Every structure is written in structure tokens, then in C-alpha cells.
Amino acid sequence: MKNRVDFSAAVENEMQLSLPSLSVNEGMARAAVAAFCAQLNPTALELADIKCAVSEAVTNCIVHAYRETVGEILLCVKLCEGRLIQIEVRDRGCGIADVKQAREPLFTTDAENERSGMGFTVMENFCDELRVRSRLGKGTTVTLLKRLHK
Amino acid sequence: MIRSGGQVVYETKGDTLVIRVGGEIDHHSAVAVRAGIDEQILEARPGRVLLELSRVDFMDSSGLGLIMGRFALVSKYGGKFAVLDPSPAVLKILRLAGMDRMITVLKTKDKKKGNEHL
Numbered sequence: 001m002k003n004r005v006d007f008s009a010a011v012e013n014e015m016q017l018s019l020p021s022l023s024v025n026e027g028m029a030r031a032a033v034a035a036f037c038a039q040l041n042p043t044a045l046e047l048a049d050i051k052c053a054v055s056e057a058v059t060n061c062i063v064h065a066y067r068e069t070v071g072e073i074l075l076c077v078k079l080c081e082g083r084l085i086q087i088e089v090r091d092r093g094c095g096i097a098d099v100k101q102a103r104e105p106l107f108t109t110d111a112e113n114e115r116s117g118m119g120f121t122v123m124e125n126f127c128d129e130l131r132v133r134s135r136l137g138k139g140t141t142v143t144l145l146k147r148l149h150k
Numbered sequence: 151m152i153r154s155g156g157q158v159v160y161e162t163k164g165d166t167l168v169i170r171v172g173g174e175i176d177h178h179s180a181v182a183v184r185a186g187i188d189e190q191i192l193e194a195r196p197g198r199v200l201l202e203l204s205r206v207d208f209m210d211s212s213g214l215g216l217i218m219g220r221f222a223l224v225s226k227y228g229g230k231f232a233v234l235d236p237s238p239a240v241l242k243i244l245r246l247a248g249m250d251r252m253i254t255v256l257k258t259k260d261k262k263k264g265n266e267h268l
Contacts, residue, residue: 023177023178023181024178026176026177026178027174027176027178030208048208048239051208052208052209052210052243055176055208055210056210056211059176059177059210059211059212062177063177105247114180114184114215114216114218114219115211115212115215116211116212116214116215116218116247118211118214118243118246118247119210119211121211121246121247122210122211122243122246125246
């Protein structure tokens with residue numbers, strides 16, 4: 001069991017990025033977040049974890065939230081005191097009917113397109129904490145917390 | 151014989167098709183990679199398919215779907231499938247998903263597992 005991360009840590013720097021939910025933007029999204037986080041001198045492993053978690057969250061927006069359409073994906077990255085990184089990935093898509101079920105390993109609603117159902121599991125394991133807030137028809141906000149080494 | 155398509159190189163050695171994938175595997179890139187690989191596999195129906203991933207420097211869970219799908223495709227016609235020389239990034243996510251226990255993972259130098267001819 002991981003220690004819970006303090007969401008109220010003071011913000012020292014932040015950025016926002018808005019992208020249309022086109023799959024070609026997946027690489028851009030993770031690269032932009034990684035470039036911003038690089039100012040904290042993370043290890044290569046920490047940076048790889050962040051890129052992978054962001055890629056999963058953004059892919060979920062493209063594949064699930066905006067399945068038949070293109071909508072806005074908003075990324076908010078906050079660098080907080082104590083070398084804590086908070087990354088929010090927000091969409092205004094279809095929402096998730098059952099968040100608990102969606103977070104179960106191997107659960108997918110898109111098996112025919114070879115979705116592995118491991119997206120949330122990857123996010124959980126590559127970060128220190130994952131929060132998912134969702135409302136049907138309104139959208140989903142995924143918050144990733146990653147504490148860097150001292 | 152060696153053929154190339156984007157970040158993917160295909161090499162036939164007897165009844166073995168070696169597919170070498172490099173770069174980044176995400177949901178976006180997986181679509182084209184998958185289509186190219188399936189075309190090669192279905193055309194030749196090789197007895198063994200090795201997916202070589204040593205030059206993959208990024209892979210998210212879309213890569214897991216790509217690997218599982220090719221494993222299923224090859225198994226369906228009775229062929230053998232293995233992942234060859236996964237990079238650290240690939241191995242980490244394979245282990246997280248437990249796929250290293252479901253699919254054969256080989257290393258080029260691992261002669262005990264019978265791939266010394268590679």
C-alpha cells in the first residue's frame with residue numbers, strides 16, 4: 001500500500017496544455033509534460049513512468065471519452081513543494097459509468113480493438129496516487145500524483 | 151530476406167519471421183504497426199514469429215494489446231510466437247501485466263531456450 005500524497009502542497013510552477021483528441025497528439029502530450037517536469041531533474045526512470053502514465057490517460061480520452069468524435073483534452077501540470085508533481089488530464093466526453101470497475105486490471109469496453117484494459121493499472125503503478133472523478137455525459141478528470149526522489 | 155516498413159523491419163530465416171520494431175509504441179503508432187505485421191504474417195504463415203523489441207524506447211498498454219493480438223493471430227493457425235530481447239521499457243510493462251508468464255520471452259544469447267540460430 002502506497003502512502004497517500006498530500007494534494008494541498010504549495011504550487012511552485014504550473015502549465016496548461018489543451019489538445020484536440022487526435023491520436024497523433026499522444027506523443028506530443030507526454031513529451032510536453034515530460035519536458036516541463038524535467039526542470040525538477042527527475043531520474044530517467046521517473047520521467048519514463050510519468051510519460052507512460054500521461055500516455056495512458058490521454059489515450060483513454062481519445063479511445064473512450066470521445067469515442068466517435070473529437071473533443072478537447074486539457075492537461076494541467078503542477079510542480080509542488082516537496083518535489084511533488086500533480087498532473088490532471090480532463091475531458092468533457094461521455095464519462096465512466098462505473099469507475100471502480102473501469103479501474104480493475106484487464107477490464108475493457110473495447111476488446112475488439114485490442115485494448116488491453118491495463119491503462120488505469122499502469123497509471124496506478126507508475127505513479128504514487130491516482131484519482132478518477134467522472135460524471136456520465138459530463139466528462140472525466142484523472143489526477144496523477146508522482147513524488148520524485150529527494 | 152529483409153524488408154522494411156517505417157519503424158518495422160521484417161526478416162525471414164527459414165520458417166521463422168523476425169519482426170523488429172523500434173521507436174515508440176502507443177495507441178497511435180500501434181494501428182499502422184499492427185496492420186503491417188498482420189499483412190506479413192498472414193501472407194507467409196510462418197511456423198515461428200519472433201517480435202524483437204530491443205529498440206523500443208517507449209511502450210504503453212497499447213503495446214500489450216499489440217503483442218497479445220499477434221500472439222493470438224499466430225496461435226490461431228498453429229504457429230509459435232515469442233517476444234525477443236524486450237527493452238527495459240517493454241519488460242517493465244510486460245511484467246506489470248503478467249504477460250511475461252503468458253507469452254514466451256527470449257533473449258538472443260539464451261541458448262538454453264533453443265534460439266541459438268538467431
